[in-house]
Amino acid sequence: MKALKFKNNLWFLLLVLLVALIFRFFQINSKPISLNWDETTFAYNAFSIWKTGRDEYGNKFPLSFRSIGDYKCPAYIYLMSPLVGIFGLTEWTVRFWPSLLGTLSVGLFFLIVFEFFKDRNLALLSALVLAISPWHLQFTRAGADVSVSSFFLILGIWLFLRSINRRSWVLLSISFTSFVLTFYSYYGERFFTPLILAVLLFYFRREIWVNKEKYFFSLILPIALFVPIFSSLVSSGHQGKILMTTIFGYQRPDEYLQKVKKEDSFRFIFNLFHNVPAEYGLAIADRYLNHFSPSFLFSKGPQDNRQRIEGMGMLYWSDFIFLAIALVFLREAVRKQKNWGLVILWLAISPLPAAITRDTVHARRAFNMVYPLSILVGFGILTLIKTINGLKNKFIKGIVIFLPIGLFVWSFSLYLLSYFVLTPLKTYAGPGGWQYGYKQLVTIVSPLKSKYKQIIIDTSYQGPYIYFLFFEQYPPALYQPQAELVRENSWSLGEGKGYDNYHFRPIYWPADRGLSKTLFAGSPERIPLQDIDPKQSRLLDKIFFPDGKVAFHIVETF
Amino acid sequence: MKSDSAKKLFFLLFALIMVILSSPWLWVVVRNRPRLPFSQTGLFQIRTPARLDEINTFQGEINKTGLGVWGKMTVNKFTWMGKEILARALESFDTHYLFFEGDLDLSKSTRSAGPMFLLLLPLVIWSFWDLSLKKRAGVLMLLVFLSFSGALADQHYETFIRLPLIIAISALSANGLVKLLFCQRQWKWKALYFLLLLFEFSRFIHDFYLHYPGRLRG
Numbered sequence: 040m041k042a043l044k045f046k047n048n049l050w051f052l053l054l055v056l057l058v059a060l061i062f063r064f065f066q067i068n069s070k071p072i073s074l075n076w077d078e079t080t081f082a083y084n085a086f087s088i089w090k091t092g093r094d095e096y097g098n099k100f101p102l103s104f105r106s107i108g109d110y111k112c113p114a115y116i117y118l119m120s121p122l123v124g125i126f127g128l129t130e131w132t133v134r135f136w137p138s139l140l141g142t143l144s145v146g147l148f149f150l151i152v153f154e155f156f157k158d159r160n161l162a163l164l165s166a167l168v169l170a171i172s173p174w175h176l177q178f179t180r181a182g183a184d185v186s187v188s189s190f191f192l193i194l195g196i197w198l199f200l201r202s203i204n205r206r207s208w209v210l211l212s213i214s215f216t217s218f219v220l221t222f223y224s225y226y227g228e229r230f231f232t233p234l235i236l237a238v239l240l241f242y243f244r245r246e247i248w249v250n251k252e253k254y255f256f257s258l259i260l261p262i263a264l265f266v267p268i269f270s271s272l273v274s275s276g277h278q279g280k281i282l283m284t285t286i287f288g289y290q291r292p293d294e295y296l297q298k299v300k301k302e303d304s305f306r307f308i309f310n311l312f313h314n315v316p317a318e319y320g321l322a323i324a325d326r327y328l329n330h331f332s333p334s335f336l337f338s339k340g341p342q343d344n345r346q347r348i349e350g351m352g353m354l355y356w357s358d359f360i361f362l363a364i365a366l367v368f369l370r371e372a373v374r375k376q377k378n379w380g381l382v383i384l385w386l387a388i389s390p391l392p393a394a395i396t397r398d399t400v401h402a403r404r405a406f407n408m409v410y411p412l413s414i415l416v417g418f419g420i421l422t423l424i425k426t427i428n429g430l431k432n433k434f435i436k437g438i439v440i441f442l443p444i445g446l447f448v449w450s451f452s453l454y455l456l457s458y459f460v461l462t463p464l465k466t467y468a469g470p471g472g473w474q475y476g477y478k479q480l481v482t483i484v485s486p487l488k489s490k491y492k493q494i495i496i497d498t499s500y501q502g503p504y505i506y507f508l509f510f511e512q513y514p515p516a517l518y519q520p521q522a523e524l525v526r527e528n529s530w531s532l533g534e535g536k537g538y539d540n541y542h543f544r545p546i547y548w549p550a551d552r553g554l555s556k557t558l559f560a561g562s563p564e565r566i567p568l569q570d571i572d573p574k575q576s577r578l579l580d581k582i583f584f585p586d587g588k589v590a591f592h593i594v595e596t597f
Numbered sequence: 598m599k600s601d602s603a604k605k606l607f608f609l610l611f612a613l614i615m616v617i618l619s620s621p622w623l624w625v626v627v628r629n630r631p632r633l634p635f636s637q638t639g640l641f642q643i644r645t646p647a648r649l650d651e652i653n654t655f656q657g658e659i660n661k662t663g664l665g666v667w668g669k670m671t672v673n674k675f676t677w678m679g680k681e682i683l684a685r686a687l688e689s690f691d692t693h694y695l696f697f698e699g700d701l702d703l704s705k706s707t708r709s710a711g712p713m714f715l716l717l718l719p720l721v722i723w724s725f726w727d728l729s730l731k732k733r734a735g736v737l738m739l740l741v742f743l744s745f746s747g748a749l750a751d752q753h754y755e756t757f758i759r760l761p762l763i764i765a766i767s768a769l770s771a772n773g774l775v776k777l778l779f780c781q782r783q784w785k786w787k788a789l790y791f792l793l794l795l796f797e798f799s800r801f802i803h804d805f806y807l808h809y810p811g812r813l814r815g
Contacts, residue, residue: 302807329693370726461659
């Protein structure tokens with residue numbers, strides 16, 4: 040039985056990297072269809088750092104960016120800063136680093152798999168699977184901070200493995216430093232990185248213990264790098280973020296509690312079956328297991344418009360076959376090669392950052408699943424090829440070859456059509472989507488700025504202030520004294536109040552139409568056509584969504 | 598040897614019967630049997646107006662980009678229905694359905710428990726892992742084959758039509774239960790596990806008698 044052999048492995052690896060590069064850079068300025076407000080806030084703060092050394096609120100070189108009240112991690116912003124500072128605020132400069140780091144991640148991933156198994160075929164296949172993985176592409180094409188943290192994470196894992204094999208404290212130090220950099224990159228990694236580190240340290244405890252004196256020095260640099268971020272970990276902003284996103288900040292409704300207590304009759308029954316650990320524990324278990332469900336992985340994906348791909352889940356439909364094969368043969372693989380245990384543990388802990396949050400599934404927070412899944416898919420493909428080579432019946436051989444290849448070709452084709460054509464038409468709107476329309480709005484409104492006493496932009500679609508700052512490339516030095524975040528409470532997301540003669544607030548047309556010499560921009564629901572009285576106001580322009588629906592009415596009053 | 602196999606078979610059957618008798622789906626079916634005409638389980642309709650409309654809409658959107666031929670080869674009645682059938686089959690393995698909420702129809706599920714108990718899942722995994730390579734492949738193919746019964750129902754997560762699959766998974770869990778009983782692990786861990794299983798069962802019973810009737814009344 041001959042295993043698949045790849046001649047000229049280096050050329051194949053370069054080809055895989057080229058595929059990864061093309062998939063991550065092709066049309067990044069227009070697909071996803073527009074910048075969402077996370078991307079624009081990252082970028083404008085990066086621009087502000089470059090120009091003034093301060094964030095949008097005037098804080099000098101912060102390690103936590105207040106932004107819209109979500110206290111963003113700093114790494115992506117500082118990385119982007121020179122790029123937007125020199126080349127300006129564009130879709131390309133915002134999305135460049137995630138695409139580049141995503142491409143480099145594929146190369147690093149090859150090295151990790153090879154380090155694990157010393158099997159070039161498996162490493163190449165796994166890297167190829169990752170290069171075209173819908174899940175990996177979804178978060179390495181748009182400006183997602185998880186792409187930055189993910190790069191540092193797998194860099195840390197690779198260097199850790201190399202340091203164990205080479206008994207090098209220098210490599211271990213760089214590895215730990217890379218792990219610390221994940222803390223600077225993404226909130227989810229602040230939970231995941233200690234877990235994966237604990238797994239690695241436990242798995243290789245003997246090798247580390249034998250060289251413990253040498254490895255001690257490897258802690259110096261990472262600890263020094265960790266100290267500055269430590270204070271932000273215990274800050275009220277960080278705690279607020281945790282409460283806002285996790286189920287620990289969720290209070291069960293009083294109505295529910297009263298109903299249940301009444302039906303339970305006895306207090307001790309309520310305390311036994313409806314106590315917080317039991318109910319929250321089940322909720323966490325439910326969310327955790329959802330990430331292994333076929334609906335999430337293959338058919339539906341998450342509901343969030345920025346995470347999903349129309350018509351499919353996070354993996355290709357054909358990956359079901361390869362994962363099923365991997366599942367069948369995994370036990371024998373684990374017995375032959377102990378590092379499979381590490382892959383299984385990696386997969387097992389990956390959904391944990393998503394499991395403790397309020398969303399039933401979250402593809403970004405469970406992003407680390409994509410790596411062990413890619414290894415398993417690669418293993419499934421290799422095992423299938425070995426099995427096909429051993430088949431003698433031509434008919435069965437034909438079915439076994441045709442079925443997965445046919446399913447992959449169709450699924451891959453669906454992914455490309457969905458990502459570039461169908462999904463943008465379903466996910467363009469709102470803060471949960473890609474917030475299409477603001478660029479067009481700024482293009483029309485900005486030249487008219489000086490003509491009006493004030494310009495009022497409705498906040499129904501959320502985040503208009505940052506789009507105006509971004510597309511006007513408004514000088515941060517001028518914005519910082521004017522910056523004010525308006526929000527319901529200290530834990531909710533907010534809106535920028537305004538700058539110059541811009542005001543960002545909800546429009547209430549029955550009252551607002553009385554304001555003179557004002558330009559309004561709002562949704563058709565906020566400024567209905569039939570309520571535009573020609574005696575006091577005039578419709579200047581409309582902006583349309585990609586599907587032809589009206590996004591904004593732009594109306595002036597006399 | 599024969600008596601050992603017979604003994605094992607006896608315990609396996611006994612465990613399977615106990616698992617099925619304690620399964621939430623059975624309790625709900627027995628309770629609601631007058632209200633559950635099986636004929637109301639609608640069959641999956643391939644050519645519904647909504648599905649055809651979706652295909653036409655997608656083809657139209659792809660056509661506008663000049664990729665009409667490619668679009669028609671990828672999104673057409675054949676591939677879209679195939680995808681729908683595969684999705685319905687695979688959703689049979691959704692853990693949210695199997696262990697947490699079950700059928701969408703309140704008369705077929707309490708909606709606070711799936712057709713099986715969550716604590717049986719580790720036994721299912723252990724039982725599967727412990728099989729020989731050939732048996733593992735056979736069991737997985739059987740489970741996938743049985744899951745396609747879910748594709749026959751029009752409603753998502755329909756339980757009755759998935760009973761063969763649920764019973765097959767219950768058999769795996771029963772096998773795991775027998776292994777646990779006879780394995781050499783410390784009795785403290787076994788006792789803890791059975792205590793938790795008892796807790797889950799009693800939690801279901803308490804919900805079934807105290808809260809479920811209220812939800813059923815609406």
